[in-house]
Every structure is written in C-alpha cells, then in structure tokens.
Amino acid sequence: MFEAKSHRFLVPFNGGFRVAKSRTKPPKKSAKKNNDAAGWEADLETQSTKLGDSQHRLYSRGTNAVLVILQALDAAGKDGTIRHVFRQVNPCGIQVASFKAPTPLETAHDFLWRTTPHLPAHGHLSVFNRSYYEEVLVVRVHPEFLAAQKLPDAPSGEFWKERFSVINAHERNLANQGTVILKFWLNVSKKEQRERLLARVDDPEKRWKFRMQDLDERDRWDDYLTAYEACLNATSRPWAPWYAIPADDKHFARWQVAKLVNDAFGQVELDFPQPTKEVMAELDVARARLTKE
Numbered sequence: 001m002f003e004a005k006s007h008r009f010l011v012p013f014n015g016g017f018r019v020a021k022s023r024t025k026p027p028k029k030s031a032k033k034n035n036d037a038a039g040w041e042a043d044l045e046t047q048s049t050k051l052g053d054s055q056h057r058l059y060s061r062g063t064n065a066v067l068v069i070l071q072a073l074d075a076a077g078k079d080g081t082i083r084h085v086f087r088q089v090n091p092c093g094i095q096v097a098s099f100k101a102p103t104p105l106e107t108a109h110d111f112l113w114r115t116t117p118h119l120p121a122h123g124h125l126s127v128f129n130r131s132y133y134e135e136v137l138v139v140r141v142h143p144e145f146l147a148a149q150k151l152p153d154a155p156s157g158e159f160w161k162e163r164f165s166v167i168n169a170h171e172r173n174l175a176n177q178g179t180v181i182l183k184f185w186l187n188v189s190k191k192e193q194r195e196r197l198l199a200r201v202d203d204p205e206k207r208w209k210f211r212m213q214d215l216d217e218r219d220r221w222d223d224y225l226t227a228y229e230a231c232l233n234a235t236s237r238p239w240a241p242w243y244a245i246p247a248d249d250k251h252f253a254r255w256q257v258a259k260l261v262n263d264a265f266g267q268v269e270l271d272f273p274q275p276t277k278e279v280m281a282e283l284d285v286a287r288a289r290l291t292k293e
C-alpha cells in the first residue's frame, strides 16, 4: 500500500497541523536554482510530461489507480491547477469530476454516493475538484445544509467525528485495493483572494466566474479555516495524505502539486509488464505471420 514520505507541506498524522502556521506564499529560500515564476513554469513542463508518461505506464500495468483531490476556498486556483498539471495526460486515462452543491437526488443518498462512480478504475487517474470533503467543510460551516439530507437522527456531538471516520475507512479501503490517494488543500491568503475576486469583478474575461455568494462565504473565512484545520488533522493518513500547498503564487502551487503527484508515481511500480515465455512464443508466431504477408 502507498505510504506518503515526509515533506515540508505534508499534513502530519498526529493532529499537529495548524492553519495559522501554514504558508500561503512560496518558501523564500530554496535549494532549487529557478525559484521564481519562470523557473516553476519551466519545470512544470517537465513534470507534466513525466506525469503523462507515468499514467501511460500505470495503464499498461492495470494494478494501481490514482485519485487526486483538490479542496480550497474560492479563487484559490483549483481549476487552473487541474488544467496545467494534467495537461499532458492522455484524455482516455484521466477523469476529472467537479462537485458543486448537491442535487435532491444526491442528498437523498449517503454522502459518499455521488463521488463513488467517479473513483478511478485500475490504470486510471481521477481528479476531484471538490469532493466528499465538502461534507465536513461547507456543510460544517453551514449546518443548515444538513436539513436537505433528511437524516433520521439529529446530529449528535460526535457527528463530524463520525463523518471523519467514515471518510478514513472509505479511503483505507480504496488504498488497500491499489488506489494512491493524494489530497491537496490550496492555501490562499484572504488578501490574495480579495485581489482575485476583484479581478473577477473587473476583468471582462473573468466576470463570468463571479458569484455574489462568494463574498458571503468570504465573510465566513475564519469558520472555514477552523473547519479545514479539523478536517486535515482528522483525515491526513500515510495512505491518504493531505498536503497544504501555499497558493498565493499560482505558478508555485501548480508546480508543487505536479511534483508531489510525480513523487507519488515514483513509489508505484511503473515498468511496462514483461511478457511471459508463453506470450513471447506467441509474439514469435505473430511476427512470422505478419512478415510473411
């Protein structure tokens, strides 16, 4: 089973993660030479190409799957990260699913129901743009959303803890069966979010993204961060780690996500499968038949 290696942005498994201590800006000092937008862009090209190749190999073996989950507040860069990090992956091998406010059919089911059909088959890569984690994030900030779920019992004091343990068991089950799960929280600062929301108001090419509701959610900033801290601490596990990615610089965030996905691929067996003796003999026959034509 996949196990996360230690990393500066890995959310520890001991509950010691503090949002207040988590960076929103890229690290200042780095051993890397090209520690700026141009450098991150250039290496992203390498990383994204490598990722495409790894997915191809993953498919050839068919023994593992990869699930990437992206969570963040509005305008933190989830869509752009997906667009850039996975741009070299064969569209046949990747599935991207976005989860917005649930429909009545979805809330009539248990909270893992709507995401389950989008989980990656062996050989495939799935990316979740938001996920079942909204059920312990936006729903925790807005407990009134639970009314739509028509739960039989009023939520007890253990309600969120219970949801965390359901999520942990779900992910453990997936990991046991060969899914590598990587979860990224794009940590944008309140100041940077303000700039990006203002750009959505002012830039004619971005206006379509603006929703007044985003400002109401912004007013709940501290509640969201409290919910994120609890969630990341309760659900970062060696087989399904969370990474808190500084997201005020989009170039850095995209590069860092790509690098971490590649590092995880590096821990999975990716050699193309070797034919058995019997298959080799069959290939000899095939070669002979084709060359005779």
Ligand code: AMP
Pocket (backbone or CB within 6 Å): 074, 099, 100, 101, 102, 130, 131, 134, 135, 138, 139, 145
């Ligand atoms: P966006 O991704 O910005 O287009 O917005 C999607 C919206 O759907 C966000 O405001 C999410 O908080 C909301 N959303 C996603 N999942 C859920 C959920 N399970 N319950 C309630 N709202 C959700």
Ligand code: MG
Pocket (backbone or CB within 6 Å): 074, 075, 214
């Ligand atoms: Mg939005």
